[in-house]
Amino acid sequence: MDFEPLGLATDLVILTVRDGRLQVLLIRRGIAPYQGRWALPGGFVRPDEDLETTARRELAEETGLSSDRIHLEQVATYGAPDRDPRGRVVSVAYLALVPDLPAPTAGSDAASAHWINTTDVDAGSLAFDHQRILADAVERARAKLEYSPLATAFCPPEFTISELRGVYEAVWGTPLDPRNFHRKVTKTTNFVEPVGSTTTRDGGRPAQLFHRGTATTLHPPMTRG
Amino acid sequence: MDFEPLGLATDLVILTVRDGRLQVLLIRRGIAPYQGRWALPGGFVRPDEDLETTARRELAEETGLSSDRIHLEQVATYGAPDRDPRGRVVSVAYLALVPDLPAPTAGSDAASAHWINTTDVDAGSLAFDHQRILADAVERARAKLEYSPLATAFCPPEFTISELRGVYEAVWGTPLDPRNFHRKVTKTTNFVEPVGSTTTRDGGRPAQLFHRGTATTLHPPMTRG
DNA sequence: ATAATAGTGTCTATAAGACAATATGTA
């Protein structure tokens, strides 16, 4: 079969929660097109490479995170004929959720990589159609926090209920009642499991440490304020 | 830029509810590979054609439905290197929800097209990775019925609450209490609007006719039995 | 009248959201 000339790429929306804010990893483009503009990390799919393999490779290159325990999911595919001035390039967007990294952007390409508050990304400031991709991915993350235990993907392996609440507040951009949140999380079956130890790293009374439970969907779901 | 040889296609999961069952439109393949096997309708994206444009074109070819009011949404993209024996073909899957058609498969290619109960599609009976695509699309439809008014996409422009309930029961594969369902639908804001007239086409006491309301998400959501 | 479906009312258990009160650490 002969095919039309076409490029296939993946773009990554890598989200984390730092300083109580939802942040995204962006790259300052060094070359045209859109030179000097912020863009999502991404690259072309190699021959014989699966789409998710490409995404994981790029995630490792940008963040140094090569673990397959990092949450990565496909969001959507963008293929408007004129979305890339270099030619027809179709991009499969992936969403990655990573914990607050002790060594941020430890990867190779990382000289130009920065964590940016998602609320600070102005309309029209990103290259290509990346503004739209970012918006779709953030909305996906917001929705999944309701009915999946995905918020734990932003946390270290052991976390307190307060820290988990901080994730929800950052992603949803809304304050939550600490007391109702605590009761709800601990009553939702298999959302979190107590580790048995406590920490005072958040100040105040020592808080129990939890790790992620076995649930894949939350019953009942968490509700957005 | 030069690109690796690569094909870009869209595949369609066209769902309807007929005879109280969730059915999918499948094509009997006339040529290799997978000659004689059932497959999802689909085809290659033309140069300068947007992905959704391709999907709508194929939807019209297979069903005769060219209206842009037909619900069509992207599900996911499948790109395993060996998913097509003819070479590297990446497929963007779309989900279409259509009402029970008075003239089924009125399109051109339609000689080999048939509505099949989704529950009758046996493991391994579909070409390529279409079994997986179908499963993903059906799960998407099931999930969206909970928090969106999408069930109305399976109904004619004017429908009764019973008919709407039949959609939920067919897609979810579970019976629902007619009385609680009625109250819930009519109390959910802007889910449905009464037309003002009634029909006896379902037998028994005349039922009010409704059309779809303005809501895009349901508050509160419908709950799966 | 009888059958069939439409639609309303009522009751109970569960969950959401507001917020008081208590617990246990650090400065």
Next chain:
DNA sequence: TACATATTGTCTTATAGACACTATTAT
């Protein structure tokens, strides 16, 4: 001690689900 955060409890309101009951047509 004062302060900060954790955790439990209580109350009100809303919703889910079960199910009795009434309403309106066709035959």
